[in-house]
Amino acid sequence: MEAVEYPRTPLSERKKSAQNWERAGWAFMRISGVLLIFLVFVHLYSNLIAGDGVHQIDYQFVVAEKFAVPFWLIWDALLLVLALIHGTNGMRTIVNDYVYKPGPRKALVATLWIACIVEIVLGMIVLIVFAVEPCFQGGASICS
Template identity: 40%
Template sequence: MSTPIKARIAVPRSKDLEVDGVKYNRSSTKRNNFEMYAWLFMRLSGAVLLALVFIHLYVNLLVEEGGVHAVDFAFVAGKWASPFWQVFDMVLLWLAMLHGTNGLRVIIDDYAERDRTRFWLKVLLAVTSAFVILLGTLVIFTFEPCPTGADPALLASFCTAG
């Protein structure tokens, strides 16, 4: 007859979690509602993104004759000539990036075991997300399909050399 083994299983996310001799400190002493707001943001941004993506697909693929084959440089240039579509695409970009970044942040929290690893992965995620948001926003608002003073041979066919 064997004696029962009494094992104490630590509560995940407890303050002093120790696994295989490695101590993890995943709780903070300061209570805040960041996770609740992040959860709420994911639900709201997901609903808004769903609407924005379907509008984006409808306008880009179904309104114009030719479907996906009609989307080219001239189509994007004509679309981004309107401030409405610039803001629309910027909101789509920002919401998609922030939604995805928040999702990856949760995955990092769930799967990165060490505090230092989790910290550097989140720093890398924040830097790359900020870079993509900044670069995408600059492209949307500084896009000039017909720059003045450019070589006419390099301009798109719809640009007037003058």
């Protein structure tokens, strides 16, 4: 992995590359950060303040009522994916800043992204399973 250019390097002195991943990562962090603030606060408001507040939160509310509406399912999926990618990209930046040897740095970054992908897949499985069959466990209804 190449060293990251000094941020204030004049354009005329910068290396020309077809894809500037660091710039894309920087832009993603700013955009996803703003989106995450909005997603989190609406998520907290809808779960903790609206309706009966925190007293309404139980399995029935989250799975049978909230996830019955596709809008909230997509909202929570977007929150999950953006938060995990945002956090992983932040950790990648820290690894790039403090791990100087290329081998360990590549191994750590690969581990971060693998963990991110596994967590996204597991989180999406949970969301999809609860959206498809929210109230049945072993053939018995648990929502009634």
